[in-house]
Amino acid sequence: MTEAIEAEGLIKRFGKVSALDGLDLSVETGEVHGFLGPNGAGKTTTIRILLGLMRHDGGKVSLLGGDPWSSATALHRRLAYVPGDVTLWPNLTGGEVIDLLGRLRGGLDPSRKDELLERFQLDPRKKGRTYSKGNRQKVALVAALASDVELLVLDEPTSGLDPLMEEVFREVILQEKRRGDRTVLLSSHILAEVEALCDRLTIIREGRTVETGTLDQMRHLTRTSIQAELTGPPDGLATMAGVHDLRTDNGKVRFDVDTDALEPALQTLVKVGVRSLVSQPPSLEELFLRQYQKDELPKAELPKAELPKDVR
Amino acid sequence: MTGVGKLIRLILRRDRVIMPIWVLVFGLLPAGYYSSFQGLFPTDAERIQYATVSADNAGFVALYGLLKGDSFAVLTNWRAGFVPVMIGLVALLTVIRHTRVDEEAGRTELIGSTVTGRHAPLAAALITTVGACTVLGLLTFAVMAGQSGSTSGSLAFGAELAASGWIFAAVAAITAQLTSSARAARSIAIVALGVSYALRVGGDISALGTGGLSWLSWVSPLGWVTRIFPYGPLNWWPVVLSVLLSVVAVGVAVYLRGLRDLGDGLFAARLGRASAAASLSTPLALAWRLHRGLLVGWTVGLGLLGLIFGGVGGSVLDIAQDNKGLTDIFARLGGSSQLVNSYFAGTAGIVGLIAACYAVQATLRLRDEETTGHAEAVLATSVSRFAWAGSHLLFSLLGPALALFAEGLVSGLVSTSGNFGDILGGVLLQLPAVWVLASVAVLLFGVLPRWSLVAWAAPAACLLILLVGETLQLSQWLLDLSPFTHIPHLPGGDFSATPVITLIAVAVVVGAVGLVGLRRRNIPD
Numbered sequence: 001m002t003e004a005i006e007a008e009g010l011i012k013r014f015g016k017v018s019a020l021d022g023l024d025l026s027v028e029t030g031e032v033h034g035f036l037g038p039n040g041a042g043k044t045t046t047i048r049i050l051l052g053l054m055r056h057d058g059g060k061v062s063l064l065g066g067d068p069w070s071s072a073t074a075l076h077r078r079l080a081y082v083p084g085d086v087t088l089w090p091n092l093t094g095g096e097v098i099d100l101l102g103r104l105r106g107g108l109d110p111s112r113k114d115e116l117l118e119r120f121q122l123d124p125r126k127k128g129r130t131y132s133k134g135n136r137q138k139v140a141l142v143a144a145l146a147s148d149v150e151l152l153v154l155d156e157p158t159s160g161l162d163p164l165m166e167e168v169f170r171e172v173i174l175q176e177k178r179r180g181d182r183t184v185l186l187s188s189h190i191l192a193e194v195e196a197l198c199d200r201l202t203i204i205r206e207g208r209t210v211e212t213g214t215l216d217q218m219r220h221l222t223r224t225s226i227q228a229e230l231t232g233p234p235d236g237l238a239t240m241a242g243v244h245d246l247r248t249d250n251g252k253v254r255f256d257v258d259t260d261a262l263e264p265a266l267q268t269l270v271k272v273g274v275r276s277l278v279s280q281p282p283s284l285e286e287l288f289l290r291q292y293q294k295d296e297l298p299k300a301e302l303p304k305a306e307l308p309k310d311v312r
Numbered sequence: 313m314t315g316v317g318k319l320i321r322l323i324l325r326r327d328r329v330i331m332p333i334w335v336l337v338f339g340l341l342p343a344g345y346y347s348s349f350q351g352l353f354p355t356d357a358e359r360i361q362y363a364t365v366s367a368d369n370a371g372f373v374a375l376y377g378l379l380k381g382d383s384f385a386v387l388t389n390w391r392a393g394f395v396p397v398m399i400g401l402v403a404l405l406t407v408i409r410h411t412r413v414d415e416e417a418g419r420t421e422l423i424g425s426t427v428t429g430r431h432a433p434l435a436a437a438l439i440t441t442v443g444a445c446t447v448l449g450l451l452t453f454a455v456m457a458g459q460s461g462s463t464s465g466s467l468a469f470g471a472e473l474a475a476s477g478w479i480f481a482a483v484a485a486i487t488a489q490l491t492s493s494a495r496a497a498r499s500i501a502i503v504a505l506g507v508s509y510a511l512r513v514g515g516d517i518s519a520l521g522t523g524g525l526s527w528l529s530w531v532s533p534l535g536w537v538t539r540i541f542p543y544g545p546l547n548w549w550p551v552v553l554s555v556l557l558s559v560v561a562v563g564v565a566v567y568l569r570g571l572r573d574l575g576d577g578l579f580a581a582r583l584g585r586a587s588a589a590a591s592l593s594t595p596l597a598l599a600w601r602l603h604r605g606l607l608v609g610w611t612v613g614l615g616l617l618g619l620i621f622g623g624v625g626g627s628v629l630d631i632a633q634d635n636k637g638l639t640d641i642f643a644r645l646g647g648s649s650q651l652v653n654s655y656f657a658g659t660a661g662i663v664g665l666i667a668a669c670y671a672v673q674a675t676l677r678l679r680d681e682e683t684t685g686h687a688e689a690v691l692a693t694s695v696s697r698f699a700w701a702g703s704h705l706l707f708s709l710l711g712p713a714l715a716l717f718a719e720g721l722v723s724g725l726v727s728t729s730g731n732f733g734d735i736l737g738g739v740l741l742q743l744p745a746v747w748v749l750a751s752v753a754v755l756l757f758g759v760l761p762r763w764s765l766v767a768w769a770a771p772a773a774c775l776l777i778l779l780v781g782e783t784l785q786l787s788q789w790l791l792d793l794s795p796f797t798h799i800p801h802l803p804g805g806d807f808s809a810t811p812v813i814t815l816i817a818v819a820v821v822v823g824a825v826g827l828v829g830l831r832r833r834n835i836p837d
């Protein structure tokens with residue numbers, strides 16, 4: 001598969017602030033790629049570099065096979081962008097903005113536009129200054145989605161949408177996905193959205209890529225929580241690779257275990273003898289929270305472990 | 313009204329640099345005039361002659377108002393006749409900045425969610441601005457009372473300056489309620505200031521001649537304050553009128569604020585077209601949509617100014633015919649030998665400076681577009697940075713040309729004296745200097761975008777040089793800093809192509825550096 005976006009070791013500094021610090025991002029043609037990270041992680045900055053609005057200070061980047069800085073105008077014919085913070089010209093109507101942006105990009109499909117206006121329930125006759133935040137977002141979305149382009153770059157496109165419109169957005173993106181030739185880079189804070197739409201995702205933190213891969217691969221990285229009552233002492237469990245945060249209390253054990261180490265851990269338990277067992281499946285939220293945490297402390301020292309005092 | 317105290321402290325904190333500057337500069341400027349006059353006219357005879365000549369000079373009267381008397385104090389007060397306009401401008405900008413600008417940016421909403429009354433932001437903005445203008449007036453009172461020895465006169469002088477600020481603060485309080493956009497509110501208030509200046513000029517010029525239209529000055533608040541004559545035939549009525557007008561205007565503003573919701577204007581926005589016209593498909597078409605209001609406003613405004621300046625040209629000739637000695641005196645004062653020519657050359661310089669303000673404003677639209685995020689949306693399409701900037705710059709370069717042309721055309725047509733072609737030519741000749749100031753704005757925008765607003769310092773400095781340059785006997789290199797100093801004084805003076813070509817070359821180079829900077833920098837920065 002060819003790569004629609006390829007960034008390697010991307011570095012961007014604003015004065016002394018280092019916004020990107022060796023970021024890697026690779027988006028394959030035809031996929032919907034989630035782009036996640038805590039506030040200030042560098043998502044918008046990365047996107048602006050990809051659009052040739054900002055110049056990177058180091059590393060390599062290519063977009064649709066070209067250099068986003070030097071061939072910006074040619075590349076921009078092939079993509080559409082929805083900024084994170086949509087502002088409209090106060091004296092242009094939403095419909096005018098949609099048409100204008102579409103034409104500046106090289107044309108848009110009028111029937112597709114009407115269909116999208118209908119689906120997003122947007123009145124295009126209002127002046128820019130009278131739209132609510134969500135409706136401004138819809139204007140930018142319709143303008144981007146109505147263009148027949150290879151790549152959609154969406155920076156938190158649903159941040160102002162109500163749940164109903166968020167659902168419409170998902171349907172539209174899934175439709176695009178079925179066409180197979182459109183690539184979408186979707187920066188988002190909404191996990192359910194990412195889970196529903198994205199083939200692969202990249203998580204960044206403080207300007208660096210911390211995780212990238214498919215959702216299934218990521219699930220692999222999560223840990224299952226186990227609680228068990230045992231008939232004997234859990235010998236060997238504490239030293240086992242992949243077992244974290246082990247606590248024992250009157251024959252009861254609690255621990256988290258990496259997905260890879262689940263099988264040997266369970267076998268150890270069975271050898272000792274199990275009276276009862278509760279297992280909690282890995283959740284994406286947990287993964288994200290873990291990746292988002294600023295410090296790289298092991299999970300055992302996170303607040304969660306401090307709660308059940310009575311267990312000890 | 314709860315929370316006013318907190319808001320006042322917030323405003324004082326945000327304006328802690330700029331507010332003391334304008335209060336000090338405008339409050340102390342009269343004292344500066346006073347001492348420079350003392351240096352300029354060591355003998356009574358010279359001073360009285362200057363006063364006699366100036367009192368009949370239509371150009372001077374247009375700029376500063378009527379001159380009644382010949383003492384140093386009278387001359388100082390008269391020479392400060394443009395200061396009320398400046399104070400009015402600063403006052404209205406300050407009020408809009410702390411009312412509608414905040415409201416449009418959503419900051420008022422943020423504050424409103426804490427404990428503040430509905431009228432608190434307006435009250436806080438008015439109290440600080442009116443307070444600052446009052447301090448300014450007291451400052452003038454204090455220093456002028458010391459210099460002139462006249463307490464009541466200096467008090468009236470202080471009141472004159474303070475009142476011009478009060479009135480336009482109150483006017484701005486009204487315009488801030490009318491529209492939901494700060495820019496529109498600011499424009500309406502500035503138009504009010506401009507109309508009031510134009511009316512004063514018309515009335516005063518008419519008073520010089522037959523006096524048929526001298527009532528015009530009495531419809532203009534700026535006319536009132538320049539009719540206090542603190543050190544001449546002192547008249548306190550204009551002060552009373554100004555206070556009354558300010559109070560009524562504030563009342564109206566408070567009433568209007570009560571009629572509307574936060575964020576709204578009184579003029580509701582209507583529905584527009586559902587899709588764009590076929591022509592709205594290029595960056596240039598977009599620039600036209602964004603600039604056409606400015607273009608029409610400035611062209612009509614300068615055209616009206618041409619009506620006044622041109623109309624006055626006739627009375628200049630009358631005065632010259634009445635007074636045989638005048639022509640000689642003007643030749644000695646450094647003007648051209650012909651009175652009418654010198655008048656039109658002088659007004660051309662003023663008009664050029666006004667057009668430069670338009671050029672800077674239009675150029676800075678680029679920065680507005682950047683900070684609002686509109687530029688990002690456009691530049692993410694297949695529009696290049698040059699095409700985007702170029703389509704805006706077309707308006708900031710040719711817009712002022714059109715506005716200057718309107719002024720020259722109208723004043724040349726209505727003037728009964730002076731040669732049409734020369735008058736129009738003298739005005740159009742200001743264009744290279746206008747472009748230099750526009751190019752400074754391009755340079756800042758391209759290279760130091762966060763300092764773009766500093767571009768306003770250029771026309772401000774040129775105005776200062778024009779206003780105080782000769783009076784304060786600044787050294788030549790300082791005068792030379794203003795591109796307008798280098799423009800040949802036409803009609804009357806000698807035309808020389810060198811300064812014109814040089815100025816155009818400077819504008820091209822400075823602007824090109826700015827554009828190269830724009831090509832290389834982050835957007836938004």
Ligand SMILES: Nc1ncnc2c1ncn2[C@@H]1O[C@H](COP(=O)(O)OP(=O)(O)OP(=O)(O)O)[C@@H](O)[C@H]1O
Nearest residue numbers: 014017019038039040041042043044045046836837
């Ligand atoms: N123009 C700029 N000048 C200086 N610093 C900047 C600029 N733009 C971004 N930064 C800094 O770069 C870092 C990355 O910001 P960025 O906007 O890319 O984050 P983000 O991941 O998009 O965050 P969010 O989820 O809040 O949108 C932040 O620390 C931000 O303060």
Ligand SMILES: [Mg+2]
Nearest residue numbers: 043044045084
């Ligand atoms: Mg962002």
